[in-house]
Amino acid sequence: MADVHYQIVEHDGGWAYKVGDVFSEAFPTHDQARDAAERAAAEQKVPGATEPIEYQDPAGAWHEEVAQGDDRPGTDVKG
Template identity: 60%
Template sequence: MTDITYSIVEHDGGWAYKLGDVFSETFASHEAALNGAKRAAAEQQVAGETTGISYEDEKGRWRDELSPGDDRPTTHVVDKT
């Protein structure tokens, strides 16, 4: 199972949550960014429907896979401020 962690960080004159190298939108307050991260983490837990996906791999080949809707990651929110 995949494990993902959102971090609360200062960003672009305000606050944001970050996953890997990707920032969320900028929030005016630390509390708003923390709430946004908690909401995003909770949404990751919601099961969806099993569906087919198509994507292009790093070698330019198209791949088709079946994505199970119940394969959800474990999520965390880290606030080191």
């Protein structure tokens, strides 16, 4: 199972959380950005429905598989 890491960083004149190379919207304060990151991290853990998915890999091949609704990533917030 994957882990998703939320990092609180200065961004666009305020504060944001970052996952990989993707930034959230900017927040006026560090605490507001951390609260938003904590909410987003919690939402990642909410189970969904088990259902079929289809996706294309970087080489252009299509794949079908069943995504387990309870297969949720681990999350953490730093900063």
